[in-house]
Amino acid sequence: xxxxxxxxxxxxxxxxxxxxxxxxxxxxxxxxxxxxxxxxxxxxxxxxxxxxxxxxxxxxxxxxxxxxxxxxxxxxxxxxxxxxxxxxxxxxxxxxxxxxxxxxxxxxxxxxxxxxxxxxxxxxxxxxxxxxxxxxxxxxxxxxxxxxxxxxxxxxxxxxxxxxxxxxxxxxxxxxxxxxxxxxxxxxxxxxxxxxxxxxxxxxxxxxxxxxxxxxxxxxxxxxxxxxxxxxxxxxxxxxxxxxxxxxxxxxxxxxxxxxxxxxxxxxxxxxxxxxxxxxxxxxxxxxxxxxxxxxxxxxxxxxxxxxxxxxxxxxxxxxxxxxxxxxxxxxxxxxxxxxxxxxxxxxxxxxxxxxxxxxxxxxxxxxxxxxxxxxxxxxxxxxxxxxxxxxxxxxxxxxxxxxxx
Amino acid sequence: xxxxxxxxxxxxxxxxxxxxxxxxxxxxxxxxxxxxxxxxxxxxxxxxxxxxxxxxxxxxxxxxxxxxxxxxxxxxxxxxxxxxxxxxxxxxxxxxxxxxxxxxxxxxxxxxxxxxxxxxxxxxxxxxxxxxxxxxxxxxxxxxxxxxxxxxxxxxxxxxxxxxxxxxxxxxxxxxxxxxxxxxxxxxxxxxxxxxxxxxxxxxxxxxxxxxxxxxxxxxxxxxxxxxxxxxxxxxxxxxxxxxxxxxxxxxxxxxxxxxxxxxxxxxxxxxxxxxxxxxxxxxxxxxxxxxxxxxxxxxxxxxxxxxxxxxxxxxxxxxxxxxxxxxxxxxxxxxxxxxxxxxxxxxxxxxxxxxxxxxxxxxxxxxxxxxxxxxxxxxxxxxxxxxxxxxxxxxxxxxxxxxxx
Numbered sequence: 001x002x003x004x005x006x007x008x009x010x011x012x013x014x015x016x017x018x019x020x021x022x023x024x025x026x027x028x029x030x031x032x033x034x035x036x037x038x039x040x041x042x043x044x045x046x047x048x049x050x051x052x053x054x055x056x057x058x059x060x061x062x063x064x065x066x067x068x069x070x071x072x073x074x075x076x077x078x079x080x081x082x083x084x085x086x087x088x089x090x091x092x093x094x095x096x097x098x099x100x101x102x103x104x105x106x107x108x109x110x111x112x113x114x115x116x117x118x119x120x121x122x123x124x125x126x127x128x129x130x131x132x133x134x135x136x137x138x139x140x141x142x143x144x145x146x147x148x149x150x151x152x153x154x155x156x157x158x159x160x161x162x163x164x165x166x167x168x169x170x171x172x173x174x175x176x177x178x179x180x181x182x183x184x185x186x187x188x189x190x191x192x193x194x195x196x197x198x199x200x201x202x203x204x205x206x207x208x209x210x211x212x213x214x215x216x217x218x219x220x221x222x223x224x225x226x227x228x229x230x231x232x233x234x235x236x237x238x239x240x241x242x243x244x245x246x247x248x249x250x251x252x253x254x255x256x257x258x259x260x261x262x263x264x265x266x267x268x269x270x271x272x273x274x275x276x277x278x279x280x281x282x283x284x285x286x287x288x289x290x291x292x293x294x295x296x297x298x299x300x301x302x303x304x305x306x307x308x309x310x311x312x313x314x315x316x317x318x319x320x321x322x323x324x325x326x327x328x329x330x331x332x333x334x335x336x337x338x339x340x341x342x343x344x345x346x347x348x349x350x351x352x353x354x355x356x357x358x359x360x361x362x363x364x365x366x367x368x369x370x371x372x373x374x375x376x377x378x379x380x381x382x383x384x385x386x387x388x389x390x391x392x393x394x395x396x397x398x399x400x401x402x403x404x405x406x
Numbered sequence: 407x408x409x410x411x412x413x414x415x416x417x418x419x420x421x422x423x424x425x426x427x428x429x430x431x432x433x434x435x436x437x438x439x440x441x442x443x444x445x446x447x448x449x450x451x452x453x454x455x456x457x458x459x460x461x462x463x464x465x466x467x468x469x470x471x472x473x474x475x476x477x478x479x480x481x482x483x484x485x486x487x488x489x490x491x492x493x494x495x496x497x498x499x500x501x502x503x504x505x506x507x508x509x510x511x512x513x514x515x516x517x518x519x520x521x522x523x524x525x526x527x528x529x530x531x532x533x534x535x536x537x538x539x540x541x542x543x544x545x546x547x548x549x550x551x552x553x554x555x556x557x558x559x560x561x562x563x564x565x566x567x568x569x570x571x572x573x574x575x576x577x578x579x580x581x582x583x584x585x586x587x588x589x590x591x592x593x594x595x596x597x598x599x600x601x602x603x604x605x606x607x608x609x610x611x612x613x614x615x616x617x618x619x620x621x622x623x624x625x626x627x628x629x630x631x632x633x634x635x636x637x638x639x640x641x642x643x644x645x646x647x648x649x650x651x652x653x654x655x656x657x658x659x660x661x662x663x664x665x666x667x668x669x670x671x672x673x674x675x676x677x678x679x680x681x682x683x684x685x686x687x688x689x690x691x692x693x694x695x696x697x698x699x700x701x702x703x704x705x706x707x708x709x710x711x712x713x714x715x716x717x718x719x720x721x722x723x724x725x726x727x728x729x730x731x732x733x734x735x736x737x738x739x740x741x742x743x744x745x746x747x748x749x750x751x752x753x754x755x756x757x758x759x760x761x762x763x764x765x766x767x768x769x770x771x772x773x774x775x776x777x778x779x780x781x782x783x784x785x786x787x788x789x790x791x792x793x794x795x796x797x798x799x800x801x802x803x804x805x806x807x808x809x810x811x812x
Contacts, residue, residue, distance in 0.1 A: 039529040041619055042739045046448045055620040057637060057741070058753045075753060077636035077729050081623065084639060095729055097752025118536035120544075123445040130524035130539040131532035131555075138526075149537075213447055214461040217487065230483035231463060233490055323483050323501055333448045335463070346503025347464045347481060 008164045010053060010256060015087055016164065017050045017157055022068040028152040031111035035062040036132055045127025047117055047154055049256070049332055054081055059098040059135070062088075065109060073101050099139045106140055114143060115150035121349035124337020125154040159338040160359040161331060166384055166393065168257035169330060169361055172209075173382060173394050176252055176259040179203040184265060189242060189405050193221040193234035196248070204252045212251025212258040212334035219250035222376040223267075229369065229376060230323070242269040245279060245375035246403060251334050260334045260363055261394055262380035265403040275400050278372035282319075283400040286379050289313035289366035290396070293326055293341065297356060297383065297390040303327075304352035306341040310366045319368045322378075325352075327363040330382055336361070360385045361393065414570045416459060416662060421493055422570065423456045423563055428474040434558040437517035441468040442538055451533025453523055453560055455662070455738055460487055465504040465541070468494075471515060479507050505545045512546055520549060521556035527755035530564060530743020531557040565744040566765040567737060572790055572799065574663035575736060575767055578615075579788060579800050582658055582665040585609040590671060595648060595811050599627040599640035602654070610658045618657030618664040618740035625656035628782040629673075635775065635782060636729070648675040651685060651781035652809060657740050666740045666769055667800055668786035671809040681806050684778035688725075689806040692785050695719035695772035696802070699732055699747065703762060703789065703796040709733075710758035712747040716772045725774045728784075731758075733769040736788055742767070766791040767799065 025033060037045045041055040048055075052062060058075035065071075069089060072082050076093035083091055092101040106114075118133060119125035128136075137144050161169070179200055186199050200219050204211060211218040214231075221227070221234040224244035228235065240246055244267050251260035264283070266275040275283070293310040307326040315321050325342030328335050339354030341362055356362075362385070367378030379397050383390040431439060443451045447461040454461075458468060464481035471477075475495060478488050482499035489497055498507040512520075524539060525531035534542075543550050567575070585606055592605050606625050610617060617624040620637075627633070627640045630650035634641065646652055650673050657666035670689065672681040681689070699716040713732040721727050731748030734741050745760030747768055762768075768791070773784030785803050789796040 039741055039743075042450075042452045042741065042743075043529050043532065044448075044450065054622050054637075054639075075636075075729075079636065080634045081637055081639050084634065094753075095751070099752055116536075118540075120537040120540045123449050123535075123537075126449065126535040126537035128536050129529075129532040130522075130534050130536045131526040131529075133536040134524075134526045216460050228486040228490065230481075230485065231460075231487055233460075233487050323481075335445055335448065337445075337448075345501070346505055347500075 011085065011087070013164060013256070014051055014053060016162055018064065018070060018087055020160070021051075021064045021153070021157055022066055024153055024156045025064065025066040025115075027156070030113050030115040030148065030150070030153060031066050032109060032113070033064045033115040033150055033153050035117055036060070036128060036136060038132065043129060045117055046124045046333065046337070047127050047158075050158060053085060059132075061098060061102050063105070065111070071105065073098055073105060102139055106143060112146060113148050114140075114146050115148050115153050117150050117154065119149050119151040121351055122151045122155060122337050124158060124333070125149065125151040155338040155354070156357070158331060158336065159329060160357055161361050161384070162359070165257065165331065166359075166361065168255050169259065169382070170393050172252055172254040172257050172259040173261065175207055175209060175254055176250060176261050177395065179250065179252070180248065180261070180263045183248065184401065184403060187240055187246065187403060189267065190239050192236055192239045193223055193227065194236045196221050196240075197234040200248070200250055207254075210253035212253050212260055219248050222247040224375045225370065225373050227375065240267055240403070242267050242405070243374060245371060245377050247376050247378060249378070249380065256332060258330055258332065258334045259382070260330050260380065261382065262365060262378045263397055264377055264379060265401045267403045267405060273402075275402070279374055279377075280400065281317075282368050282371040282377045285314060285317045285319065286366055286368060286377060287398070290364050290379060290381060293364045293366070294383065294390060297362070297385060298388060299358050299385060300355045302353050302355055303339045303341040304344050306356075307343050307352065310341075310364070311343065314366055314368065322367045322369065324367070326366055330361050330363055356385050358385055358387055417491065417493070419570060419662070420457055420459060422568055424470065424476060424493055426566070427457075427470045427559070427563055428472055430559055430562045431470065431472040431521075433562070436519050436521040436554065436556070436559060437472050438515060438519070439470045439521040439556055439559050441523055442466070442534060442542060444538065449535060451523055452530045452739065452743070453533050453564075456564060459491060465538075467504060467508055469511070471517070477511065479504055479511060508545055512549060518552060519554050520546075520552045521554050521559050523556050523560065525555050525557040527757055528557045528561060528743050530739070531555065531560040561744040561760070562763070564737060564742065565735060566763060567767050567790070568765070571663065571737065572765075572767065574661050575665065575788070576799050578658055578660040578663050578665040579667065581613055581615060581660055582656060582667050583801065585656065585658070586654065586667070586669045589654065590807065590809060593646055593652065593809060595646055595673065597646045598642055599629055599633065599644050600642045602627050602646075603640040606654070606656055613660075616659040618659050618666055625654050628653040630781045631776065631779050633781065646673055646809070648673050648811070649780060651777060651783050653782050653784060655784070655786065662738055664736055664738065664740045665788070666736050666786065667788065668771060668784045669803055670783055670785060671807045673809045673811060679808075681808070685780055685783075686806065687723075688774050688777040688783045691720060691723045691725065692772055692774060692783060693804070696770050696785060696787060699770045699772070700789065700796060703768070703791060704794060705764050705791060706761045708759050708761055709745045709747040710750050713749050713758065716747075716770070717749065720772055720774065728773045728775065730773070732772055736767050736769055762791050764791055764793055
């Protein structure tokens with residue numbers, strides 16, 4: 001595993017995941033893992049960036065075996081670029097189609113189980129399209145009964161973050177914190193949600209960073225009771241006003257890894273030196289909910305227990321329950337798949353049942369939708385699961401900030 | 407249909423596609439078309455940007471019916487943003503999961519055929535993941551035998567470009583031409599492939615444009631016989647040298663639409679005022695191949711016939727055949743799916759058999775891999791299929807340019 005302090009390249013991180021994979025295949029009892037893609041730029045398998053740095057055009061099979069072989073079956077037109085990466089021991093280039101070389105290879109390897117990237121529950125392990133699954137059935141008719149879901153493989157390869165990966169997430173968080181600070185200094189009473197969003201996006205761009213999610217909703221700006229809720233688009237006409245809560249949900253992608261944080265400010269009325277009691281109570285309740293989640297997190301605990309602990313604090317305080325999970329994994333993506341800290345609602349599938357593992361990085365983000373007509377309030381922190389619990393990767397916001405409105 | 411000259415917004419273009427869709431459903435005999443996605447940022451269905459401007463987080467079903475209804479079944483947390491778009495007549499928000507509202511809706515609509523986004527042949531119609539297909543089977547057990555591939559729907563909605571779409575592609579081409587011109591003025595003998603690539607990417611960035619494909623390979627720079635071939639990564643150490651061909655393959659994404667063009671220069675030796683005969687002959691052969699393709703293109707012709715016409719010119723001239731198709735569609739994506747101008751190789755699936763339609767936009771890009779040890783040579787133009795043939799959207803390169811090496 002790469003040391004956290006060492007300078008690591010994008011290819012180093014990919015090599016690390018490819019090195020991690022065979023032991024995981026052994027652990028879950030899979031002989032061969034195939035990532036099968038085409039036109040991966042427009043039809044990306046979310047696994048690809050973990051194990052491969054470029055897009056692939058025609059049908060391409062990337063195989064990793066339990067014994068550690070790495071074999072790429074790809075169109076010859078893509079082959080020189082793949083050779084230049086240096087991570088694939090064997091490259092089978094074709095002109096006509098993938099069928100013949102893939103059949104020959106599988107006959108040679110004779111794997112008793114073939115893990116494919118499909119999963120009804122885990123979107124990050126579900127990059128194989130239905131049409132491509134059909135093709136594989138057609139290409140490997142004698143092996144169809146050996147096909148299994150790669151969800152356990154992908155969950156481990158993606159979810160067990162290495163020190164080098166955690167360091168990158170930490171760096172993305174540090175940059176995000178600076179952007180929050182600059183934003184708080186920029187905002188005045190009357191600043192529109194759109195102006196705040198544009199300022200934050202420019203701050204990310206000026207630092208050479210991407211956004212962690214859909215730019216139309218990154219950041220989500222809620223500046224009072226009239227703001228759009230949920231995955232929201234900032235408004236031109238809604239502005240920051242005294243007596244309300246300003247909540248910002250923002251994340252960046254820096255060196256391939258993401259942050260996802262929420263910070264909150266109270267916008268004081270003239271003469272107010274501290275938040276009103278109803279606002280302070282909401283902040284304190286969210287803090288206690290985060291605390292309850294943190295205390296529940298340790299390896300082996302299923303995510304729904306963490307969610308239940310946080311959710312109970314909110315509802316016990318008399319607020320309605322929030323309409324989302326308490327947290328999700330963060331990594332190369334803001335929503336990084338695998339287990340989640342979510343209720344057992346149908347939409348979370350089996351993700352809420354999955355036991356936490358050391359190295360999993362999660363958000364913790366309980367919320368209150370309506371704080372006495374003053375707006376939405378949430379705080380979102382990021383933690384990493386450790387041997388005996390968890391630790392913050394974010395510097396937690398421990399008090400409700402008063403926006404300096406000049 | 408939107409006039410080409412009219413100022414159109416991103417939402418206008420989406421509305422236009424949603425308006426086009428019901429007539430296409432009638433034409434292909436489909437009652438209901440469902441785009442079913444989750445976490446569409448990391449697991450995008452390439453159909454989504456055609457009909458929806460944002461990403462969607464939890465399981466979301468976007469239905470268009472033959473009679474023109476547009477219904478979105480989505481998590482309540484996403485609902486306010488979807489309402490704000492204004493293109494969905496009916497929004498069913500859920501808390502727990504999509505199953506119950508979707509079952510209820512399908513029972514109400516009772517479609518005899520349900521088109522889903524899967525296709526073994528057309529990657530752009532294959533955005534439904536295998537895991538999500540399983541979920542739909544589970545949610546709609548009584549309707550499984552009504553599931554059909556939406557490939558014909560998507561092929562028509564995506565492939566029949568409107569005047570407003572063609573205008574955007576034209577604008578992307580114009581910008582690309584300016585970038586080629588500036589690049590030719592920038593390049594000197596000794597300029598590395600990486601320096602050329604960085605220059606061109608900066609030119610796109612400075613104009614607020616994205617790249618049309620994987621930045622690692624956009625542009626593809628081939629500056630002589632030692633360059634990487636195919637989908638290639640530019641080299642630090644390989645530089646522009648006299649007596650060689652400089653070939654650039656580049657595309658941008660501007661206002662949501664792409665270009666994809668190849669241009670070629672000969673780098674003269676001291677005192678040379680025109681290209682050597684072997685280079686001129688390669689250029690002329692590629693021109694004749696493009697010409698042969700152009701003359702074959704008209705509505706109703708399957709793409710393989712166009713490919714065969716261009717390919718024959720190259721091989722008749724004694725060059726080996728190129729290892730890719732003669733052309734692909736261009737639109738929101740550089741590789742825009744549907745029918746292709748490709749040989750009947752397995753890797754092109756049924757795409758080579760599909761008859762061309764009015765409004766299809768294609769590249770035409772025959773190539774010669776090795777021109778007498780002086781490098782790779784190709785020209786790539788873009789055409790639109792018209793009622794009685796086709797017309798260029800690019801200003802074709804009609805002579806081999808001599809690079810001005812100062």
